[in-house]
Amino acid sequence: MSAVLPGPGGPGPASPWSAITRASLADRVPLAGLLRVSTEDLQNPRASVLRQVGNCTRALPAGWYIVGWFIDVESGRMELEERGGGTGHLGLDLPVERDGGLPDLLAEAKSPAARFAAVICENTERLARYTYFNTKVEYELAKHGIELFASDEPIDPDGKRAAKVLVRRIKQAVGEWTAINTFELAWDGLKTHTESGYNIGRAPYGYRSKTVQEGGKNKSVLIKDPKRGPVVTQMFRWRIEERLNYRQIASRLNEDLIRYPAPTPARKETALGEWTWAVVRNILKNPKYTGYMVWNRTTTRTGATVHRKRRHRNNRIDQWVWSPQPTHEPLVSLADYHTAAQISDEQRGHRADHEPNSHPDTIHTYALRGYVRHDCGHRMVGTTRADRTYYGCRGPKDGRGKPKLPDHPPSIYIREDILLPAVQAVIAERVFGPQRRTYLAAQHDNAPQQAAQAHTEAITATRAALDDITARQDSIATELEETPATDRAWRTKLRERFNALETQRIDTAAKLTQLHAAQPQHPTQDPALLDAMPHLDQHHLAGMPTELQRRLYDALNLTITVPNPGQAHITITLAAHSPNQAHALTTANREHPQTTTGATVRTTTDIAVAQKRKRLRTATNGRGPKLANCLSPRLSRRPRRGRR
Template identity: 30%
Template sequence: MRFAFYGRVSTEDQQDPRASKAWQLSRARSLIEPAGGEIVAEFFDIGLSRSLPWKRRPEALRLLDTVKSPGRDFDAVVIGEPQRAFYGSQFGMTFPVFVHYGVGLWVPEVGGAIDPGSDAHDLVMALYGGMSKGERNRIKIRVRSAMKAQTELEGRYLGGRPPYGYRLADAGPHPNPGKAADGKRLHRLEPDPVTEPVVKRIFAEYVAGRGMTSIARGLTQDGIACPSAYDRARNPHRRTEVWETTAVRAILQNPRYTGRQVWNRARTDEVLIDVDDVALGHENRHRWNDPSQWVWSRTESHTPLISTDLYERAQQTIKARGTHSESGRAPRHTGRPYLFRGLITCGVCQRRMVGNPNHGRLYYRCTASRDYVRQHQISHPPALYLREGAITGPVDEFLRTELTGRPLAENIRRVADAQYRAALAAYDTTEIDDLRQTIAEADTKISRYRATLDAGGDPALVAGWISETSAIKKAAQARLGLTEAPPQRMTAEQIDAIADAFNDLFGLLRDADPGDKAELYSRLGLRLTYQPGPETVIAEVVTPATGRVFDWCPRGDLNPHDPHRCAPEVRMHDSMPFRSNTYEGPALCAVTQQ
């Protein structure tokens, strides 16, 4: 029997990838070799957290794609340790795919193949998934507790780039004997004689009443290098040569200039990528913590650049200047949702335009300071405005024309025909015969095993044989039920029904609630780019791979009469732009789809 091996090692495990793969492979081979198994393919993820679902691990995803392929060269998958492969409920979301395609899954803790119909096997795998999740949580708790104690009690520098105004100095050997033997040492912060006066100047000028933008402009005019320009070795990805307001704000809000070590200013939250599709897993979001959650060292751990009183005065000034929240940011006020929030990009600087009410009307604004224009060498006015009411009608007309009626029906029909031809070409009756033969052989084996049991064979041994053969039979039966039915072509009625549904949807667009309308624009993948020179808005519909209607573009051409409507490179990409003519809109814009 031929097997594919899957394993994983991450930074959490603190193991050498080669050593980890070797012992996982050894454990997998010890399970399958007594049954005549042989590993013919290996899939091993390195440096990826176990919390990532299989579809977001490169090697696991490649394994899933191979499982779906009729030409795969293995019959089952074996793993060395379930805790490394499955986290939380991942087994329940992955194993049905194996069963669907008739591929077995062997796990050492089960003693062989997992039986899809066994509640005991499901319980065991769910238990190991929970253990994997619990182990990861315990590691996080231990690390965070240690970092809190080291900051509070020792004032230890915990890594990262030093704040502007400081540099790193040696603080002796590492207290962990193993790390000390590897040559690792502790570090501490000491004032940088070049940048220390700049930090003191920023705090003094801000408390004296000067604004952040004015301070940044003054530093640039005086020829003082900004943080990224001064420390180019740690900022090779940045080319900023002027001081930005955000850099001044970051310095003013950094409490470590008071001489005390501060930890837990920010946290990393794991949030669902899609609340409607939990199987996609989570993604990390970095967020600021409330100052009450910060952990301060009990004593000074390095030389202060400013006094605690000066730091507190600066924080009070930040809060007092036009803001009302503890974070120092002005609260948002809006009487109604902006229809195109986050969907409009400035064609000059490629930044997103933000909503801005003016004289009772809603606008989208893009501002650029003189320093920003000089740094990026662009021709950008101080402020650009685009009125929402001027583009709403043309955008609705654009969507109605391109995503409803005959153009939509023709596109759906061409893609459906292409998918049918591809499915028909892949339909192979040889696989049906092989599956039926597998089922017949399994029935023969089960009959022999039962005869052996009646003749006085070892019940435990025979039961294992029957369980393994039954799993192979069930997987083949499941695959056969899906393979026997030939692919079906989408009927004209089905295509018209889809097109009619879109017609009804856009028929309600004009009188829709603004909140519902904004959500519809976002879900459709609408993207707008404002070109202030010709006063034109370029619109496109970019449909993500997870929700797109057209999965394949036949020959890269949705309209053979117009070679510019669908470029060949669109095929199999994650987005599909639709092209159309230009609509002359009112006042500010003409809407063009691109």
């Protein structure tokens, strides 16, 4: 190209873009070819690359040539930072040599020694399925004077771009709409597939896949595996009746791998040949064992895009897709599945074994660890202050460490030296005592009235709490209106408090709706379970080793709820396994008695004080006799900090 001398005359530049593009007025323009194809699961990658190379080459003006090809073989919905790092191109017989992927192209474009002055693709909507990614690629290239051309658009580096950008954005919007619409149609298809009872993926342990024909296509349904199906049922039984944790269940299964064959993973070379706690957990959390077909329990998406490393995360339960009716033989009832799930929630973060903590700094074993919960639902944690043991709760916290419940007290404590004897007295009197049938009969007669009264009181208390939250929100709103706009710190604090109350208001309103919809129920009791329990007095119960006591509490399904520092609700539920376990534990205690000290006498005094102030409270459950007491002495004091 001949040199141009400065001076008047001449038409001047055709557009304001001529001075900022490397391809302007050049006789020979080197370009980079940018291609993207999906994986071979969705199309023929080699045929697509051949088509794109031909279209890009034919669209080049005279003197323009391609110096390198940057090819991605992956989804167009992937994040730009993750593009180009896959291995989909390795097994392909590409018609051109690959110089890298999209990140390599953008990296070379930043260099002054870049081999190309422009980039060409078949069409911009193929580069990525979302307009944001397309425009971002254009922007990153334009920062370095490199323009992006497409084979289906006019190529004029010196011309005006307004009309071209308008057409390009319309095409990109249509391409994005097509991608999203296809995704939604596929979602609807999978949802219908699930609701029709067809399985997606591998058959879970305990089932086999059976291929059926529908509309000329193969579908998969689940049928029970006669050898492995009973194993799943047994696992749920251990979980519900004996409240075993995942590791304990895996240990039992590994004791007899012939009777309980271990599952085989999809990649057989990774098989361990034994049960692990993670496999047990996945089975106990799988709702397909209820006979319903369920889909969308997990996802690898974090939004509209996809990622190369597909990390599965759990969806919320309300996002699961269930078939409206059972579609295959159940291995466990829906009620038992919910019971097992509830046990999982209760045991989360709780060490299930009953032996003392193996940590070298452990100086105390908490006899009621894991059994005591505050009314907010959180487990109360054991602590020792000034030679006294307490169980305390500070309330649930959000991700930033702030309280989720604004009305929750900063801390609530209850003393073990009063609570533990009271628990032992209730068990000795109402489970192992000679008058246990009398207590059960009285509880059974009063249960309907007490349940109705408790239900009414719960509705009244919840409605009052909702009114109180609304009144405080109104007060905050009034104060916010009167606060000057310049006082930003105080206004921000008021908004945060209002938002916290709004979260609490929504939860309380939902609870009130559930209370109105629910009706108090009084399931039938089974006195035979109570008759089958052994006889044991309070003295021997208090003298049992802590480990045996805790196993006994598990057999009795003991739960202790502390609504306030002055009350504790003690609930015992007998299940089918409870009598046998209780007999075994009491027999073990007689064979290995524990030598008691003067501390038992002091504890007995505390029991007597607590028993004078206790009153009967009824609670029922469908699994068997459920005994409850509400203790209302001063059961707690805030622990004073002192020397250990």
